[in-house]
Amino acid sequence: MQGKGMTIKSSDGLHQELRRRILSLSDVTERQNAGIHDDAFFVGGKMFMHIHGHGHCDIQLAKDDQERVLAEGKARQHRWAPEAGYVTVIVHREEDLEPAMDLIRMSHRYFADKRNLSRMQHH
Numbered sequence: 001m002q003g004k005g006m007t008i009k010s011s012d013g014l015h016q017e018l019r020r021r022i023l024s025l026s027d028v029t030e031r032q033n034a035g036i037h038d039d040a041f042f043v044g045g046k047m048f049m050h051i052h053g054h055g056h057c058d059i060q061l062a063k064d065d066q067e068r069v070l071a072e073g074k075a076r077q078h079r080w081a082p083e084a085g086y087v088t089v090i091v092h093r094e095e096d097l098e099p100a101m102d103l104i105r106m107s108h109r110y111f112a113d114k115r116n117l118s119r120m121q122h123h
Contacts, residue, residue: 011054011092018055018091021101025108048111049104055091059103060084062110075103 022041023030031040040050049059058078061069066085069075078086089100 014091014094014097015051015054017094018051018057018097018100021097022049022104025105027112028108043108043111046111046114048107055096057089057091057100057104058086059089059100059107060086060111061103061107065106065110069103069106074099 019030019039022028025043027043029042031042032038038051038053040047042048047060049057051057058081059075063085066082066087069087070077075087075089078084078088080086087103089096089103091097091100
């Protein structure tokens, strides 16, 4: 575990810290080596983000969130599936972690809320 002020030296350490932060969100499960993704993260059985290699994060957002995030320059448009709400963020340095986690939390909240809503509609 890294404390405040400590630096994560390697890209592997950065990757592990990113995974740790994502897995600390409620109800998140991970599937490693999931198809073309190195690490895929799910909430309620729905993949909400995945990582290719070290630090290349594809995050699925609600369409209005996607448009706002792209307009604000907080992420890049996803190369293959922008119509599905995906954006891309690259985590190269420790200071990239928190901005990336802001978008990951936004995605997690959206899909967790969607799941809770559909669960309530089935009762």
